[in-house]
Amino acid sequence: MKVLVSIDGSKYSTKAIDYLIKHADMFSGKGAGLTVLHIQADVIPPEVTQYIPKKSIADWYADESKKAIKAATAKLDKANIQYKLVQKIGHVSDLILEEAKTSKADMIVMGSHGRGSLMSLIMGSVTSQVLSQAKQPVLIIK
Numbered sequence: 787m788k789v790l791v792s793i794d795g796s797k798y799s800t801k802a803i804d805y806l807i808k809h810a811d812m813f814s815g816k817g818a819g820l821t822v823l824h825i826q827a828d829v830i831p832p833e834v835t836q837y838i839p840k841k842s843i844a845d846w847y848a849d850e851s852k853k854a855i856k857a858a859t860a861k862l863d864k865a866n867i868q869y870k871l872v873q874k875i876g877h878v879s880d881l882i883l884e885e886a887k888t889s890k891a892d893m894i895v896m897g898s899h900g901r902g903s904l905m906s907l908i909m910g911s912v913t914s915q916v917l918s919q920a921k922q923p924v925l926i927i928k
Contacts, residue, residue: 798897
């Protein structure tokens with residue numbers, strides 16, 4: 787099975803990694819694999835980026851991404867689990883769905899932040915968007 791796990795550096799994505807380590811047989815074997823996806827939300831407004839050198843912005847995103855993937859990749863490395871790391875910048879749910887298609891994932895695994903329905907309504911929920919639009923099963927780890 788080809789599994790795509792989306793991580794964000796939170797304790798929730800760490801729980802998803804722990805689950806995958808415990809169930810590594812799920813994505814082992816011929817034609818199987820694990821893709822670890824980190825998406826750095828594009829948070830710097832265009833009105834600001836015009837005043838900051840592109841290299842500085844790229845360096846900032848790279849530093850933030852490095853911090854976010856550190857715990858997850860360390861756990862996978864320690865467990866001797868092979869994975870492909872994909873890092874992107876942009877709209878999180880759209881890029882998760884795009885990568886699931888690109889990597890031909892059989893399943894998407896995500897950690898849920900567990901916000902209530904009111905918070906999801908106000909802020910939007912990446913998990914809800916992925917659940918409603920994914921073509922493959924989505925496993926949510928709480």
